[in-house]
Every structure is written in structure tokens, then in C-alpha cells.
Amino acid sequence: MALDQAAADLRPLKRLICLGCGFSYDEALGLPNHGIAPGTRWEDVPEDWVCPDCGTPKSGFEMVEIGYATGGAELAQRA
């Protein structure tokens, strides 16, 4: 169990984008203003969670490999 968890923690942290409005979820940053702690894996975000901006369900998010503009990560953490 502990070994499994350790292995799981080595997976790279993901970024996802809402295909309904463009809101992004970053596992590293979480969404502290919406009660999701930094480091929360996407699969650990509740299944009934929806985009706080447009209501799109989790299934309407797409994983992306896109970096932040300068200062963008700090803004994203406060979203």
C-alpha cells in the first residue's frame, strides 16, 4: 500500500483545461479558494465537482501540456 502510494506520487502533476470556458485546474496548485489543496490529484477531486466558472463536469476537462505565461501560475493559484 505504502509502496503503491509512493509510486503513484512519482507521476508528473497534470494540468487540465475546461472545454466549456477555458478554466484550468493544475494539480500542483490546487484551487485553495475553492477548497482544493495544492497537490490534489485530478482523480481525487470529487466526481461531482464541476467547473466553478461554467458548471462543466469533470469529464469535460482535457489534459494539456501548456506552460504558464510570466506570473501566470501565481494568478492561477488565486483563481
Add this chain to the structure above:
Amino acid sequence: MPSPPASPPAPCSFVLRAGERGHDLIRSDGTRASYIAGHPDAFITRDSSFNFHEYQNGRPGFGSMRVFGDEVFHGVGCGYNMHPHHNFLICAFVLQGELTHINTVGGGMVDQLGPGDYYVFSAGSGGKHCELGITGEDTNIIYIWFLPAQLYLPPTYSRAHFDGRTGRHGIAQLVGEADGALPIPNDIRISRLVTDAGSKHTCTPRSSSHGTYVFVLDGDLRCADTVLARRDSTGIWGVDKIDCEATADSTDVLFVEVAMTGDEVVGR
């Protein structure tokens, strides 16, 4: 040992007929009244080339393009009430009617766009907008959304006009890096061609790893070996050029060129 050079991508394409697109009719009533403006009589029709909202039985996108919506606002005051966006690069091309666009970018502005007008809104770190047809005439708009090259860019908005008379008979670039085109923060070019029957043109992507989505706004076009009618489209990648010939007068075509990322799942 150096690895061998990557082989060029094989030519690939799909054809999407007008009637095969996802079709939604969204009324400004019930829970939708806060989303769709113009309550109670207004409604929006939306034909989606790619999966969007309720429509999820088609292709997920094309390169960085995720949304290509052919929308009509019906009824006085119809449109989208004020709503937020992040990150997406949103382009709108007004084909018919009048669009009143209220946007929070740059301290806020109210813009009015008519046929031939178009805008590029990079939502970046966040912005809100409201889009309305206030004259009562049906408003037909092509909406295209792209993923950006970077997340949380400073939001920007710019607009321009395409003149189908002076710009006739040549492929005119409207968006992307070029003189006179609106800038957009990703590897994207959008061009438009208005021409008459018998006119032949060659669309030249920047490389064979760029894909081109060809959408016929009006008229008829032979594109490569495919005959496209009004609102038909094709996506083509892995080629150096695309030969087109208008087969009807006043044929009007959009070309959307995007970098293909190699993991396209477009052939559903």
C-alpha cells in the same frame, strides 16, 4: 548514432458534411435563461464541427482548435449573457446581422460588429464577455476556439474587417503572423477566400506538419479531390499544398491552419 530524420507525416484528411455536424437549438427558457439572452422568445442554433457541450459524438478537435461553431442568434436581444473565460483564444467572424460585444478586457469596452467584421479575444488570465444581437435580425457568427501557447496570458482583444469586394479572388490572411492580420498567441493562421466559379487557388501550409481546416461559408468548392457544398468542411494534414477551385460564383471559404501536435484523434 544519430537517429534517422523523422519521416514526413502521411497525407491524411477527413470530410465533414454540413448535416453531419452536431446540431443544438438552445432556447432562452428555464435554467438556460441565465445562459442564453433574450428571454423568453430568443433561441440560438449552433452547428458544431467538433465536440462541444452536449454534442460529444464527433471529433474532439483539430490541432489546437477545439471549437468551430456555426451559430445563429434568433430574436431581439438573443445571445450569450455575461460569462467568464480563461485561456482560450476565441475568434468570431460575423457573417450576417449585427453583434454587440461587451468585454471586460482592458478596462471594458462595447464593440459592434457587422458582416465582414471579426475579432480575436485571448481570454488568458480571465475575462468576461456578453454577446448580443440587438436589432432583431438573425445574427450568424462563426466561433473558433483554440488552445493557447501559454496559460494565463494577459487578456487581449483586437478586431478588424474583411472586405469581400476588394479582397476578392485571393486568399487573404485575417489572423496570425502577417502584415495586416490580427495577432494571436499561438501557431495559427486563419485566411478567407471569396471568388467566383472557375477560379483556382493553392493554399500553402507553412509545413506538412501543419493541418488546414477548410470550411465553405457559401458556394461550392472542389478541394483536393473533394467537392464541398455550403457549410461542408474538410481537415487536411501531411501535405505541402492544397489545390482548390470554386465551382460556384461568390464562393466564400475559411482556411484555418494549425500546428498538428502528433497525437490528433480526429478520425473517429
